Amino acid sequence: MSEETPMERIEALTQAYASERDQLAGLVQEIQDEIDRITRRATPAIKDRVRRVAEAHDRLRAEVEARPELWQGKRRTVVIAGVRVGMAKGKGKIAWEDPAQVVRLIRRHFPEQADSLIRVKEEPIRKALGNLTVAELRRIGCEVEDTDDQVVIKPTDSQVDKLVQQLLQDAERIERQEVA
Structure with missing residues (x-):
């Protein structure tokens, strides 16, 4: 029975490490593939919601602009349902x-x-x-x-906006991969 050399031991451990790493990479790829499938399925609904949010934003903007008397004096903005709305001096x-x-x-x-x-x-x-x-x-x-009054519509919690932006970017990435 022959003893394994230090280099043979290192080779064996390296092979074991590489195998474990390959299995990890495979699992991560499976997860990414599932995320891509979910994103692909959800993209039409996300795009529809983004369109609806944009339309609601435009309606709110028009109403804020149409009511300048509400934004005179000290209280130039208010927070309603987690959204800051009103007028603010433009930064210029x-x-x-x-x-x-x-x-x-x-x-x-x-x-x-x-x-x-x-x-x-x-x-x-x-x-x-x-x-x-x-x-x-x-x-x-x-x-x-551009230092005149400008409409402010800014959610106080921007986590949803960040998530939607990330989902749209992921959807675009997936579409580019499918086209290529």
Whole structure:
């Protein structure tokens, strides 16, 4: 009876490990296949519900927009059935026509902040410019857009939205696999 060598022992253990790992991979693939089957079956219903939610959202948006008097004063939004609804001041969007001109004006008016307001590729940094006042933005050739009231419809629990988004992405992935 011959003794097994250390390398033979390692080979045997490696084979056992590889076998266990293959079985695990097979189980995970079975689970993924079942998830794909369930997703494929549920996709039409999910798409229908997404369409219905979008329609309900549009109807709610129209009604909120049609009743601006409800959103004046202190209480601009309310939470009803877990959904925040009402009006909120728009965050605004910084815009410019000529990025090179904005860079020149930043260097002239705010030389000490130029490194944080200008990208190396000589382009204004929108997020950093958001820290400037409207008057300062005007001095460097920018204007602030979309600051008027905007409708707010935001569920306070976005877990459902995340799940629906993931399911739709999975459905698209499955459809692409079936086409390929």
